[in-house]
Amino acid sequence: MLRLLKYLKPYWWQVLLLFAAIGLQVFTNLQLPAQMADIINGGITGENIDYIWQIGLRMLLFIVLGAGCSILSTFLSARIGAYFSRDLRADIFQKVLSFNATDLKNFSTASLINRTTNDVNQVQQTIMMMLSLMLIAPISCVISLVMAIQTAPDMSWIMAVGVVAIVTLITVVMVLVIPKFKIFQKVIDKITLLTRENLTGLKVIRAFNNEGIEKKKFESANAELTNLIIFTEKIMKLTNPLINVIFNGLTLLCTYIGISLLTQNFDYLGDMSAFTQYVTQLMISFLMLSMLFVMLPRANVSAERINEVLKTKPKIVWKDVTSGIPEKIASVEFKDVDFSYPGAKEKVLDKISFKAHAGKTTAFIGSTGSGKSTLINLVPRFYEPTSGEIVVNGIELRKYEKDDLMRRIGLVPQRGVLFSGTVASNIKFGAPNATDQQMKEAARIAQATNFIEKLPGKYNAHIAQGGSNVSGGQKQRLSIARAICKNPDIFIFDDSFSALDMKTDAKLRKALMPVVKDMVVLVVAQRISTIKEADQIIVLDAGKIVGKGRHYELLRTCKVYRGIVKSQLSDKEYAHELEEANA
Incomplete structure (x- = not known):
């Protein structure tokens, strides 16, 4: 007292x-x-x-x-x-x-x-x-x-x-x-x-x-x-x-x-x-x-x-000022990263190493519990690696000042989170100074314009707490628009297309391509169709990387990836994919 x-x-x-x-x-x-x-x-x-x-x-x-x-x-x-x-x-x-x-x-x-x-x-x-x-x-x-x-x-x-x-x-x-x-x-x-x-x-x-x-x-x-x-x-x-x-x-x-x-x-x-x-x-x-x-x-x-x-001291301590000058060209690199949850004996991630370059899409796929979401949650420092280093734009994460790192990252979480307010306030949540034109452009790219225009009040339409008055797909599209409007160096999509139908998913990815030409894109997905065109696909199994490459290359070389592809395609489609891979 x-x-x-x-x-x-x-x-x-x-x-x-x-x-x-x-x-x-x-x-x-x-x-x-x-x-x-x-x-x-x-x-x-x-x-x-x-x-x-x-x-x-x-x-x-x-x-x-x-x-x-x-x-x-x-x-x-x-x-x-x-x-x-x-x-x-x-x-x-x-x-x-x-x-x-x-x-x-x-x-x-x-x-x-x-x-x-x-x-x-x-x-x-x-x-x-x-x-x-x-x-x-x-x-x-x-x-x-x-x-x-x-x-x-x-x-x-x-x-x-x-x-x-x-x-x-x-x-x-x-x-x-x-x-x-x-x-x-x-x-x-x-x-x-x-x-x-x-x-x-x-x-x-x-x-x-x-x-x-x-x-x-x-x-x-x-x-x-x-x-x-x-x-x-x-x-x-x-x-x-x-x-x-x-x-x-x-x-x-x-x-x-x-x-x-x-x-x-x-x-x-x-x-x-x-x-x-x-x-x-x-x-x-x-x-x-x-x-x-x-x-x-x-x-x-x-x-x-x-x-x-x-009196609880946060386990993650941030620098007051970023040590060094981040590179202008965006990149994310994992160097022998291990991670275990506090008190857990087993590793969730084991010796994870890869580099994601600007203008390229790096996708992560694997079975449930393979560590995909945990891996990308390390980038914004929601968790601290047990060992190893994560380098963003040439500077190790621990050397960043918090705001300096966060303004470089546009995150779309697995579960779309909206806040009570309006459609506009939610899209501008990460960029409050964005113009209305930038906000509408972000909504267009996220394939959200059609349903927003039908809402009473359109961009001034009320969003209830947690987005309870919009559907799961609408919530995801607004979350994606929010990340686009922020204009970050790094996009992180944590299974953010799961509530979208195949047609909307394809349209969104096509509209997103010109926007991310100078950005790093990290995508966690369950659907092969979402990551098929990715420049680099990383296959995780029990926290370890068991495959790394493009779609057809992994079909030839990675047994785990072939199993995932086979589980999502018909026998005829799977046979066609194997034929394309071996051509």
Whole structure:
């Protein structure tokens, strides 16, 4: 929790002003009992109306001043808390953006969402309470105690009774509630995770008729959270009437003792009244401190979860400035690259070496799990090679500054990802300064113009979150248009034509050829037709290169490639291809 207090540093002068307002508020509030005692002792008992008016106006001044300080402190507390949470959320979000795929595996998406929202809110509320109470409560306690003893020393033992009762009550509450707070956030993470899984996987759940199973899983987590809330609420709600009993009991005790003393000296009436108010202030201050101690453990759990994100060091470290000057002619070269996932014993890629040149298409093909997607994900440094080097435009990847590398790469992922906005904003996502003409040209090359022109609003048509209001093929074409609009040095297509029909696939590849004449093109594909004309085809099997060459050359020399081709063609077509290869 203390680590997060650094986010208050930019607002130190507002914190000081808040403390000054709170201090003045405490001073004015604690003057009122003494002034009331003066009215009773010097005005009412002495029947001095002028004195009553004089003290009454002074009390009114204290009330107005205290109210003004209260308004100011409330405003400053809310303002500081809002800025605190804003800056904290921004840092968490920025930190998450710096994570690579390996870093993200340490946190679930649901957990990261809760840490950015619910946990930050919990810490914010506690910080706001701390700013108010860590000054007002101790000062009120000390001054109330001193003033009460000075006012009526014969009754001071009553305060000890009250303090013991309040402390005992809050201690019991903390013992019962704090252990529940420690598992509260984990249960919320579980509910968020189940909700997210069910929303994103709704079609699969319905297809397998598993609504009942998912409902039971959610009901189980929901019941666990409900039981936690009911338990804590019962304890907290029971605390309020018990506190009232303590307060009312103390007031009754003060009145009883005070009346017995009044029989000896009637002038004790004002002191008794002031003492009763000071005891009440003391009890309220102790109560506020106790409630703060109840909130702190829960906020501390949230703070620890936040700090887990903030202190996570990304495993991939980027240079501040690119070391060296990249070559103007684009190229990608793998030099004996190995890769294993963290904790895995087996290699996903083993001794991968090849070079992809500008104006040439390098395609990767192989069975499922052969390492194709993993290989091309190493180029934008989504993962770090276990050993070996990857050189882009003459410079090894580890020597690049992040933005310098990313602006050179246009990636079309295996699963098309669109963002809420418009068609135009999605195509211009990687090139926000692109002209409308460049955007439309990118859409034309990606064979997206026809369906875009039919949308309401055309390029201003709304795209829902995740592109849920467009088809899989439309989503892929928009993703391809986005990469084209960026005009990178290197195109990476990770099985990006799988949702396109053969005719559209052929048209797109033909329209793309003039665009990529000076660029490196890396293509992962399952269909032979997509990569048949590639300048270099790399065949992967169990993470190793088992074939490298053009289509007909591989048909003659690579058994694995022949098996892939045979599985996709009819016997007649396959025989024709072999004949062409041996011609």
